[in-house]
């Protein structure tokens with residue numbers, strides 16, 4: 001299956017996405033990670049799926065026992081190995097979230113920055129993979145965009161378009177939380193109701209939390 005991030009938006013291009021000039025976007029990105037840090041005790045083994053070049057891993061390193069990141073893009077992981085080289089309790093490797101191969105279990109699994117959309121596939125299938133990687137009592141965090149953030153999100157995506165990181169945005173198809181570009185990129189979002197349905201279907205204890213009027217989090221706790 002075509003994976004836009006593996007084929008197009010990888011390595012230094014993905015890095016540039018996060019070098020935004022807009023303070024409101026920087027705040028959103030920081031608040032999303034700070035929310036996770038506030039929920040950590042410092043002794044957790046953390047797995048981040050779709051970890052990109054390690055942007056989140058580097059920030060979480062001082063707040064966790066260890067952080068492992070996996071990403072499907074070889075070139076993004078190559079960049080990530082250098083980006084996190086000073087974080088002795090972290091590593092990053094090439095792996096498909098739909099084919100996780102770990103002998104260990106994790107206390108926390110993260111799927112941030114609208115990862116439920118970025119990793120395509122069936123969201124429930126992705127959630128199941130993350131739950132499998134958790135130790136009993138462990139927690140998984142999935143974040144998507146709050147609908148309140150749409151205007152700012154569009155500003156950010158127009159910046160990416162102007163910088164040649166994404167194709168031309170298809171303004172006819174781009175609406176209601178979905179962004180479509182004419183080169184094949186697309187990103188959806190998940191409403192609070194949909195997150196609730198996913199939480200119910202997971203069979204885990206779950207809660208939904210809005211952060212900073214920019215992110216919506218689904219947080220699952222593995223019960224058995």
Ligand SMILES: C[S@@+](CC[C@H](N)C(=O)[O-])C[C@H]1O[C@@H](n2cnc3c(N)ncnc32)[C@H](O)[C@@H]1O
Nearest residue numbers: 005050051052055071072073096097113118119
């Ligand atoms: C929006 S980026 C987010 C990167 C990182 N979480 C961050 O916030 O900086 C999504 C990432 O998911 C990765 N990805 C997409 N499909 C994947 C898959 N099936 N398995 C693992 N990673 C995947 C992409 O290569 C990309 O680096």
